[in-house]
Amino acid sequence: MSRVVDIQNLEVTFATDGGDVSAVDNVSLFANAGEVVAIVGESGSGKSVTAKTIIGLLPETAVTRGAILLNGRDVIGLTGEQLRATRGHDAAMVFQEPSTALNPVYTVGWQLAEGLRAHGKYTKRQARAKAIEYLTKVGIPDPEKRVDYYPHQMSGGQKQRVVIAMALALDPELIIADEPTTALDVTVQAEILDLLRHVRDEFGTAIILITHNMGVVADLADRVVVMFEGKVVEQATAQKLFSAPEHPYTQRLLAAVPRIDVSRVRPPIKPAPPVVEAKDLVIEFAGRLGQKSFRAVDGVSFSISPGEVLGLVGESGSGKTTIGRAIGGLTKVTGGSLEVLGHQMLGIKERAFKPVRSEIGFVFQDPASSFNPLLTVAQAVAEPLIVHGRAGDAAAARPRVDELLEAVQLPRAFGDRFPHELSGGQRQRASLARSLALEPTLLIADEPTSALDVSVQARVLELFAELQKEFGFAALFISHDLAVVDMLSDRIAVLYHGRLVEEGTGAQVLGAPQHPYTQRLLASLPVPDPKEQAVRREELRALREAD
Amino acid sequence: MASLTGPRGLINRLPIVHQLRQSVGLQRGMLIAGLVITGLFVLTAILAPLLAPYGYSTLRDEDGVFGAQQPPGGKHLLGTTVGGYDVLSRVIWGTQTALIVIIVAVVLSIFLGVFLGLVSGYIGGWVDRVLVVIADGVYAFPSLLLAIVAAIAISGGQSSFWGGIMAAAISITVVFIPQYFRVIRAETVRIKSEAYVESAMVIGSSAPRIMTQHVLRNATRTLPLIFTLNSSEAVLTLAGLGFLGFGIEPTAAAEWGYDLNKSLSDVTSGIWWTSLFPGLAIVLAVLGITLVGESLNDLADPRLRTRRRADVAPAPTAAASVVPGGSLTDAVDLDSLEARS
Numbered sequence: 001m002s003r004v005v006d007i008q009n010l011e012v013t014f015a016t017d018g019g020d021v022s023a024v025d026n027v028s029l030f031a032n033a034g035e036v037v038a039i040v041g042e043s044g045s046g047k048s049v050t051a052k053t054i055i056g057l058l059p060e061t062a063v064t065r066g067a068i069l070l071n072g073r074d075v076i077g078l079t080g081e082q083l084r085a086t087r088g089h090d091a092a093m094v095f096q097e098p099s100t101a102l103n104p105v106y107t108v109g110w111q112l113a114e115g116l117r118a119h120g121k122y123t124k125r126q127a128r129a130k131a132i133e134y135l136t137k138v139g140i141p142d143p144e145k146r147v148d149y150y151p152h153q154m155s156g157g158q159k160q161r162v163v164i165a166m167a168l169a170l171d172p173e174l175i176i177a178d179e180p181t182t183a184l185d186v187t188v189q190a191e192i193l194d195l196l197r198h199v200r201d202e203f204g205t206a207i208i209l210i211t212h213n214m215g216v217v218a219d220l221a222d223r224v225v226v227m228f229e230g231k232v233v234e235q236a237t238a239q240k241l242f243s244a245p246e247h248p249y250t251q252r253l254l255a256a257v258p259r260i261d262v263s264r265v266r267p268p269i270k271p272a273p274p275v276v277e278a279k280d281l282v283i284e285f286a287g288r289l290g291q292k293s294f295r296a297v298d299g300v301s302f303s304i305s306p307g308e309v310l311g312l313v314g315e316s317g318s319g320k321t322t323i324g325r326a327i328g329g330l331t332k333v334t335g336g337s338l339e340v341l342g343h344q345m346l347g348i349k350e351r352a353f354k355p356v357r358s359e360i361g362f363v364f365q366d367p368a369s370s371f372n373p374l375l376t377v378a379q380a381v382a383e384p385l386i387v388h389g390r391a392g393d394a395a396a397a398r399p400r401v402d403e404l405l406e407a408v409q410l411p412r413a414f415g416d417r418f419p420h421e422l423s424g425g426q427r428q429r430a431s432l433a434r435s436l437a438l439e440p441t442l443l444i445a446d447e448p449t450s451a452l453d454v455s456v457q458a459r460v461l462e463l464f465a466e467l468q469k470e471f472g473f474a475a476l477f478i479s480h481d482l483a484v485v486d487m488l489s490d491r492i493a494v495l496y497h498g499r500l501v502e503e504g505t506g507a508q509v510l511g512a513p514q515h516p517y518t519q520r521l522l523a524s525l526p527v528p529d530p531k532e533q534a535v536r537r538e539e540l541r542a543l544r545e546a547d
Numbered sequence: 548m549a550s551l552t553g554p555r556g557l558i559n560r561l562p563i564v565h566q567l568r569q570s571v572g573l574q575r576g577m578l579i580a581g582l583v584i585t586g587l588f589v590l591t592a593i594l595a596p597l598l599a600p601y602g603y604s605t606l607r608d609e610d611g612v613f614g615a616q617q618p619p620g621g622k623h624l625l626g627t628t629v630g631g632y633d634v635l636s637r638v639i640w641g642t643q644t645a646l647i648v649i650i651v652a653v654v655l656s657i658f659l660g661v662f663l664g665l666v667s668g669y670i671g672g673w674v675d676r677v678l679v680v681i682a683d684g685v686y687a688f689p690s691l692l693l694a695i696v697a698a699i700a701i702s703g704g705q706s707s708f709w710g711g712i713m714a715a716a717i718s719i720t721v722v723f724i725p726q727y728f729r730v731i732r733a734e735t736v737r738i739k740s741e742a743y744v745e746s747a748m749v750i751g752s753s754a755p756r757i758m759t760q761h762v763l764r765n766a767t768r769t770l771p772l773i774f775t776l777n778s779s780e781a782v783l784t785l786a787g788l789g790f791l792g793f794g795i796e797p798t799a800a801a802e803w804g805y806d807l808n809k810s811l812s813d814v815t816s817g818i819w820w821t822s823l824f825p826g827l828a829i830v831l832a833v834l835g836i837t838l839v840g841e842s843l844n845d846l847a848d849p850r851l852r853t854r855r856r857a858d859v860a861p862a863p864t865a866a867a868s869v870v871p872g873g874s875l876t877d878a879v880d881l882d883s884l885e886a887r888s
Contacts, residue, residue: 328749357751371740374764384750434746 002205003069003174005054006030011068012049012058021050021231023062031174031206031223036196038209038221038238039063040253042453043424046230047210051176053210056083067091071173084374087317088119094168096179098159102151108135108162115166134165137318138195156316157188164195174206175199181216185315185480188526190540193220194468214257215526218242218533238530256458257528258483262511274441275304275341275474276327282335283322296309296322298498299336306441309468309475311489311506313482313521318495320478324444327476328362329353341442358388361435361473365447367427371419377430378415381405382519384437404433407470408463438472443468443475449484461487482525486510494518519543551746551828552870558597560882566846574842574852581838591639591849600624603640603801616813619820626820628807630797634820638828640801644712645832647784649778651716655789657774659720660727665766667728668735668756679732682725711795715785722784723777734766741765772847775840779833782825786829803829809812 012024024046029038029041039047052058054068056078068075070090078086087093095101103111112134113127122130129145135143138161151159160180167175177196181189197220199205211217217224224241226234226249227412234247245251283297297319304310314320325331328338329348338345342361343352364370371380382397383402402412408429417425428448435443445464449457465488468475479485485492492509494517496503501515513519522539527533549710563582571579572574592596600622608622617627626635667678685693697718701710739762788794789804797805803825810821816859846852 036613330745330748354751357749362746362749363741364746366742371746372743372761372765375760383747383752387750387752387756431746434750545860 002033002054003030003032004071005208006067006069007370008067008069008505009052010050010053010068011031011064011370011385011449012046013055013129014059014064015061023230024053027066027227027232029225029232029235031208033173033206034200034204035222036207036209036220037202038211038217038224039227040211040214040217041222041227042212044229044454045249046228048178050212050227051093051178051208054174054176055087055093055095080082084118084452086172088115088172090172090335091169091171091174094160094163094177094180097181097183098156098163099151101163102159104151107148107150108122108154109269109330112166112169113160115532130169131165134169135162135454137168138162139167139191140165148226154282154362155188156184157191160184160188160192164192164199168199168205171203172205173421174208176208176210179212180209180212182211182346182417185483187315187523189190189216189361192525196538201270213526214254214454214528215533218530219526223333230301238461242529254528256455258454258458258461258481258487259527260483260510260522260525262382262486262507264486264506266426266505269308269490272306274305274339276302276304276476277339278302278323278337280336281323281326281333281338283326283331283380284334296498297326300495300498300500301494302500302503304442304474304476306474308491309489310479311485311492312476312495313480313481313485314495315521317497319498320444320480320495323495324446324478327442329357329442330362346547358438359441361440361443363431363435363443363445365449367424367431368419368451370431371427373419374415376418377405377410377422380419381415381430382432385408386433388438400435400437404437405430407436407467408433414536423456424452425460428452428460432460432463432467436467436473438473440473442472444478445475446478446546447480448477450480454462457484463489482510482522494521569852570842571829577838578842578846581835581840583782584831584835585679585839588642588835589646592642594875595639595643599636599639603632603637604798605633605636606631616818616821618818625824626818628806628821629813632797634806634824637801637806638824641803641806641825641828642832644727644795644800644802645782645785647712648715648719649781651712652781653774653853655716655720656723656777657727659768660724660768661731661763661770663724664728664731665735665763668732669683669739671736671763673878674730678728682728685721685725690722691784691791693722693796694784695791695793697721698788708795708799711799713764715788715794718783718788719781719784723781726773726777727770728808730769733764734769735762738765768847772840772844774880775836775843779836779840780830782829809841 006027007027010024010027010399012023014021014023027046027050029037029039040048049058054075056075058064070086075083075086085491092347092354102108107133109128112131113122113124116122116127116130122419131141132147134270135147140146140158140161141413146154153161153164164180176486180196181192182191193216196207196209200207208217209220215256216284221238223235223237225232226241226247234241234245234250236246241250242254247394249344266462279301281297281300282295284293284295287293293339300323302310312320312323322331326333326338326345327347333346336346345355369379373463378398378401381401382391382394384393385397385400386393398415401415405412410426410429412431414422414426414430419430422451431448448464449460452460459482468488477485479486489506490508491504492506493500494509494515496517502509502513509518510522513522520540520543523536523543527536567575569577602607612630613623613627615627615629619626623633623635625638627633629639633801645817663678666792671823672718683758694715695718698714701714701717730873744757744761747761752760785794785802786804789802790808792806792808795802806825810818813819813821848866
C-alpha cells in the first residue's frame with residue numbers, strides 16, 4: 001500500500017491579539033491509498049488546522065514547522081504556483097457547509113469545469129462532458145439537466161455531492177473532508193457517507209475525514225486519530241478504538257455519545273389540564289409578491305401536561321423550531337388553535353401576552369449569540385427579573401442571580417464575566433439560568449446542545465434533566481438528534497414536512513416506529529460501534545430499497 | 548483571563564489606546580501619524596490666541612498697515628494676503644473655525660441620525676420606508692450644492708462668526724444625517740435578528756428597553772469610523788463653501804477656503820505663499836483625521852488587521868487575555884477554552 005500523505009512532527013502556531021497560540025503540537029499521522037483516516041476531536045483540538053495545513057489553507061498569521069509529505073514531496077514551504085498545482089491534483093478538499101462552498105451566481109457545471117480548466121486544457125464541450133460524467137459518478141439524478149442548475153436549485157445533500165464531484169474531477173490522491181456531513185440532516189448524512197465509501201473503494205482515494213461525530217467515524221473510518229488540545233492522544237484502527245479505547249480521553253469521549261435506550265423507565269405523568277395544547281395548528285409565512293405563502297406547520301396537534309417533557313424531533317425545515325417560536329410568541333399563528341397557559345395564541349396581542357411571558361422560559365440554540373455581548377452574565381440573567389419588576393436593577397437582583405448560577409453549577413464569580421469569556425457549555429448553562437430566573441411553568445429549549453461538543457453536551461443534558469426534576473417545569477425539547485431527545489423526553493413527537501407523523505413514549509416511537517419516515521430516521525442515525533453500524537447500514541439499505 | 552481587573556486592563560479598554568496597542572507595523576505607523584497630525588490640529592485650534600502673532604482680521608500694528616502681498620520674512624513669517632492680512636495668523640485662526648464647525652456639525656447630525664436610524668430599523672414598516680426614501684433623496688443631491696442651498700437659506704450667504712459657522716455646520720448636518728441614519732439602520736436591522744434580541748423579546752422586555760439596552764449599544768461600533776471620516780469631510784465642505792464665496796467674512800473669522808479663493812489671481816503672478824499655506828492646512832487637517840479613521844477601520848476588522856508573526860517559541864495558550872467588547876478574533880481563545888471546560 002502506498003503512503004499518500006505522511007505528516008511528521010507538525011507544529012502550527014497562530015499569532016493572535018492575545019499572544020501566540022499553539023494549535024497543533026507535534027502531530028504525526030499518515031494515510032494510505034484506499035483508506036479512510038478519521039481525525040476526531042472537539043472544537044479547538046487542532047483537527048481542522050492539521051488538515052488545512054496539507055493544502056496550505058492556513059491564514060498568514062500561522063507559522064508551521066515539521067514536514068508534510070504529499071506523494072513524497074514536502075508541501076510545507078511551497079508557495080504560489082507549486083502549491084496551486086498541488087491543490088486539486090494531489091489533494092482536494094470537501095468543506096463543511098456545501099451552500100457556502102459553491103458560488104451562487106454560476107451553474108454547478110461551470111464550477112466543475114472551472115476546476116478542470118485550472119489544471120489542464122479542455123474545450124468547453126469536453127469540460128461539460130466531463131462535468132456530466134462526474135455528476136453521474138456521485139449519484140446526481142438526471143445529470144444532463146442538473147449540470148445547468150444553480151446551487152440554490154439543489155438540496156443540501158445534492159450540493160455536497162457536487163462539492164465531492166468537484167474534488168473527484170481532478171482525480172486527486174487524497175480527499176480532505178472537513179466535517180462533510182455536519183450541516184446535513186441524518187438521512188442525507190447516511191447517503192453522503194455511502195458516497196464517500198464508494199469513492200474510496202472505486203477510485204482508491206485516500207480520505208482524511210475530520211469530524212466530531214463518533215457515529216460517523218464508526219460508519220466510515222478504517223483508522224482513527226484522536227486529537228486533544230493540539231496533540232494526538234491515540235491512533236488505532238476503528239475496530240480497536242471502539243472496542244478497547246486506551247487513552248482516558250478517548251474513553252470519556254465515547255462515553256459521552258448519547259445513545260438510544262428504549263428500556264428506560266420513566267415515572268408516569270399525573271393527568272392534569274395541559275399547559276400547551278395545539279389543535280390543527282397551522283403556521284404560514286407570507287410569500288413574496290405573486291408567490292404562494294409557505295406553510296411551515298400544517299395541521300399539527302399535540303399537548304404538553306404540567307411537568308412533562310415533550311421531545312420534538314425533525315430535520316431542518318420540518319417546522320419544529322417554528323412551533324417552538326409560536327409557543328414563545330415570536331411567530332404568529334395563522335390557523336387552527338394553540339393554547340399556551342390558557343391563552344389562545346391565534347391573533348393574540350403582545351400586550352395581552354406579556355404577563356404570560358414570565359411563565360415561559362426560552363433556551364436558544366446558539367449560546368454564542370443569545371447573549372448581549374456588552375452585558376455581563378449577571379446582568380443578562382437579571383434581565384427577566386428587572387423587566388417583570390421583581391428587582392429594581394442588576395445590583396438588587398444579584399443575590400437571586402447568584403442562586404441561579406449556583407443552580408446551573410456555575411461559580412458565582414462568573415457573573416462578572418462577559419459572555420465571550422465563557423466556553424460554549426458555560427454559556428448554555430448561563431442561558432438555562434436566565435430562562436429559569438422567573439421559575440417558569442414551561443420551558444422551550446430549541447436545539448440547546450447542537451452547537452456544543454459531545455462531552456459538553458452530555459453534561460448540559462444531565463444538568464437539564466436535574467433541573468427539570470428539581471423545578472418540575474413542563475418542557476418542549478426541540479432537537480434533530482433522536483438520541484438526545486430520547487435521553488430527556490417523556491414523550492416524543494416526530495415532525496416531517498410540517499406534519500406530525502408519529503407521537504408516543506420513547507419506547508413506542510424508537511422501539512417500534514410505525515411511520516416509514518421515523519423508521520428511516522432511526523436507521524440513519526449512526527451508532528458509535530463499527531460492527532453494529534455495519535449491520536444497521538444494511539438495514540437502512542433494505543429500507544431505502546423498499547421505498 | 549486574569550488581566551481584566553486592575554488599571555492596566557482599564558487603560559487598554561479605552562477606545563484609541565486599545566487600538567494603538569493592538570496595531571503593528573504599517574497600520575501602527577498610519578495610526579500614530581494620524582493621531583499626531585490630528586493632535587497638533589486640535590492643539591493649534593485651542594491655543595490659537597497664544598500662537599498667532601496677530602488677530603485674524605488685523606490689518607495694521609503700531610508701525611502702520613501690513614501692506615498687501617508682502618513676501619514671507621521679517622514681521623510676517625508667511626507673508627501677507629492680497630487683502631493685507633498676515634497669512635500665518637489666518638492659517639492658525641483657521642484651525643479654530645474648522646474645529647468648531649466639525650464639532651457643531653457632527654454633534655448636530657450624530658444624535659438625530661442615530662435616533663432616526665434606530666427607530667427606522669427597529670420598527671420597520673412604512674416609517675422605515677419613508678425615512679429611507681428621504682435619506683436616498685438627500686443622497687441624490689450633490690452634497691456641496693445642498694450645502695450651498697442650506698447656507699443661503701440660513702444666513703443669506705454671508706454673515707457673522709457664529710452665523711457663518713452655524714450656516715456651514717447646519718448645511719453639513721443635512722448631508723451627514725442620512726449617513727448616520729444609514730449606518731445605524733443597517734446595524735439595527737442586523738442586530739434585530741440576533742438571538743439576544745429575540746431572547747429579550749421572549750423575556751417580555753418593552754421595545755424602548757430593547758432598543759436602548761440591546762440594539763443601540765451594539766450598533767455604535769462603527770460610529771468612531773464615520774465620525775472621523777465625516778470630520779474630514781466637514782473640513783472639506785467648509786473650505787468648499789468658503790472657496791465658492793458662501794463662507795464666513797474675513798472680519799468675522801479666519802477661513803481657509805475664503806483665503807484660497809482670494810489668492811486665485813496671485814498664483815499666476817508668482818505669489819505662492821497666499822495659496823500654499825491655507826491649502827496645506829486643509830490637506831494636513833483632512834489627512835490627519837482620515838488616517839485615524841482609516842486605521843480605526845482596519846483595526847476594527849479582524850480580516851484587515853495585521854498581526855505580529857508568531858514567535859518561534861510559542862507561548863502557552865493559557866496566557867491569552869481577552870478584551871471585553873474587543874474583537875471577533877477571540878474565536879481562537881474560545882476554542883481552546885472549549886477544550887478545557
